[in-house]
Amino acid sequence: MVFALYDTATRSVTPFEPVRPGKVSIYHCGLTVQGPPHIGHIRKEVVFDVLRRWLTRAGYDVTIVANVTDIDDKIIAKGAEQGRPWFAVAYENERALHAAYEVLGCVAPTYEPRATGHVPEMIEMMQELIARGHAYAADDGSGDVYFDVRSWPEYGRLSNQKVDDMQPAEDAPPEGKRDPRDFALWKGHKAGEPETASWPTPWGRGRPGWHLECSAMAAKYLGDEFDIHGGGLDLRFPHHENELAQSTAAGQKFARYWMHNAMLNLSGAKMSKSVGNTLMVSEVVKRVPAIALRYYLVSAHYRSILEFSEEALQEAATAFGRVEGFVTRAAELVGPGDLGEPTLVFSAAMDDDLAVPTALAEVQRVIAEGNRLLSGGASDELRSCLAAVRAMLDVLGLDPLSATWAAGTSDDGARRAADALVASLLEQRAEARAAKDFATADRVRDQLASAGVEVEDTPQGPRWTIQADAKEAT
């Protein structure tokens, strides 16, 4: 079966054929770094991380470009508000974004270009568009440059809208526009805005409009035609519609497939800064292990709205605990081994527009099989079962034994100290049990439990784990 992807432009699942054999080029819109990322933002990162991992496993050489929009109205406003340069605000939030990538185990994009570093490319593109009759500099002296929507018959194709049905663009005052729906490629410098937020152009000083940077950077890093362009569904219009118009009007082929992830809702509404219903990644990972948050975000199909609730998050953490439990128990018995191959059912699900929920059901099925094997002790069957499970989890970025997640959880001094202490207590308990002194045995177990150490008896003897939520015991 061939990988197939839902294409927003055609609104159908289409077989994927890359522009260049063996290679996949992906551009997805990163953040406007006006604030630290919330879990809705990071859902998108996780979705594209899974896409990347799956395509990589399929043997493609994957290049991912994700932009950082480091200049816009809100960043400038925040800088002014906080009494510091706009670029300080942008950089701080860019770092928070990178920290969130890392904490959730997302592989960093291949390139992550910033808008402000690509002004010359944008100027060239505007010149091209003006030469072709699809853009114009406003004649009101504002220094704005607009895209001429009426000059491009395909405008509206991506979002399936007719220009006449659209409401006027409010990204700039309408005075200089030929049509109220024309959108800004470039914004002229305004009095009161910091000088540092403007760059020279043939039309005067100014700064990038939001959409142009992506067209310019996608072309620079991925070429005139590339495979997949993605982002949150809320970017389909106007952002992606405008990008498509700019790039194709400038003579490029642009993206073959458009992939959009659905929003993450909180209290029935899209999580967003303007609604004020945001949950920062940095906060949520205090309540639940980061890998469990990732499991939660991954577990719903990327095109389904995910209605966030604390209960659902906790439930996901419990469900993932079962997965993690099998992997660690099996690895204790037969060693971590190498990654194997995903099962055919898993692969078919992933090939079908990343049907992760179906794929995850398969992981659970294989784990149930693995748990049955586990009671028989070490075996080749168990070894290959673990290898398959790990391979499938790896595709989702959820392999607990991978370098990403295993780091810092073993081999450090604290762990060795705890190991020694717990071992001596477990020895006492074993002696008590041998003497049928169960009161003493249970007291030792309770003592450990109150310290957050959970003891389980297995055919191979007792094993213990530190409960993650114990440190937050109330």
Next chain:
RNA sequence: GGUGGGUUGGCCGAGAGGAGAGGCAACGGACUGCAAAUCCGUGCACACGGGUUCGAAUCCCGUACCCACCUCCA
């Protein structure tokens, strides 16, 4: 007003015309000194009203409600 998506068991969440996703929770059983973990089993859900069909959660028509976008948005 325009363009899309949705409503599934106690909860989360798949599926898209022909016995059953999966998970969480619950209950029963096995295992255990007791637990924990694990395994086995139980639960027969598809917003509402019509229609098509041998057969509809799935297709069609209508109704209600929800969400997103219509130039700040992942």
